[in-house]
Amino acid sequence: MTERLLRILINSFGTILLPGLTVTIPLTILSFGFALVIAVTVALVQFAHVPVLEKLARLYIWIIRGTPVLVQLFVVFYGLPGVGILIEPFPAAVLVFSVNEGAYCAETIRAALESVPQGQLEAGQCVGMSYLQIIRRIILPQALRTAFPTLASSLIAMVKDTSLAANITVTEMFMTTQRIVARTYEPLALYIEVGLIYLLFCTVLTRLQAWGEKKLNQRGAQRS
Template sequence: MPPWLQLMLDSAVPLLTAAVTFTVPLAILSFVFGLCIGFVVAAVRLFGPKWLAWIAATYVWFIRGTPLLVQLFVIFYGLPSVGILIDAFPAALIGFSLSVGAYTSEIIRAALGSIPRGQWEAAYSIGMTRGQALRRTVVPQAVRVAIPPLSNSFISLVKDTSLAAAITVPELFQQAQRIVAVTYEPLILYIEAALIYLVLSSVLSVLQRRLETRFGRYGGYGETGV
């Protein structure tokens, strides 16, 4: 067996373990928390008072306008200078959640804004309050519109979790770096890490298509070639 193949086989278990233990949980938790943040921010910008909407817009502007890596460094390395100590994984979770929240808020805001005004008026005509109309009429329709871009955001997030290696989270890429430090074979290990990310992204892409099909969106996208 070629030495490079033996090295890939030997490193497969620790790399996959790091992916299952840290990469995947970090991506899922960050997306769930970020999605909650995004919905609140979108709702505030659409329906909240002007001063609160301004705060929400400023948050989105700041997060989208600064690099995610810098945000992670501020949380993990910067906050301790003012007495706020956060472990690596929670720091990464906070950073990714805030980032996801800013980006998904724009997706959700656009999805909610795409629902025709007549849907609101129809809900009001049968006695629904704004909250009931939003929950029972508008959100179910907006979900169909938001699923494709939200799915793409999650796939991107899985790959972006490699940035957590910079703040010592022992996820997939960090584990690859540790093995490289021992074996001095960066090309082989980094290619192997890239292949694992590729497999994860491919599986998620298949699940995305199935999800879009279930909500009646995939057929339309396929016909237009988008």
């Protein structure tokens, strides 16, 4: 490795990491938080078999899961201005990632809800609990515990997917790297460097996932 390339990598590390901490991570957290709200709502609508709303939920999941997230980003950021709806890059990215991830997480949570034994629902009814109380206190906590590993994996995947936000001018890690590459003409080394930073973020989240699963398993063992 030449002295020039080493100097470029050292100087660019902080320049790439900063938008990772100030843009990529906040974008991931906000998007995934909203996605969970959407997912729980859509999953509960399907689990309860609410007329009309259940069909709308299935339609939402079908459309979102059947179209690329990059296309969705372009529709929202570049397409909506054509009908007078202007959204800034960061909010547009949050909106698209939330709606997109919400569709996938909704199916994860729906499957987890359906895995809870029917006897749990009947037991709640026997002690006089309302349907909403049963869902909130009995069914949903168990379902979320079951869905946790898959949801955590979705969060890790979202960290990487946020690189697509560069296509709508969100200045996150990947776009920052592209700008440095355009200035230094060292694409291989710099793209490997940003890849390692993504790997660092995902490794931390993977460790947190393992810790969370361990805590949930311990709680489950204590209750049983």
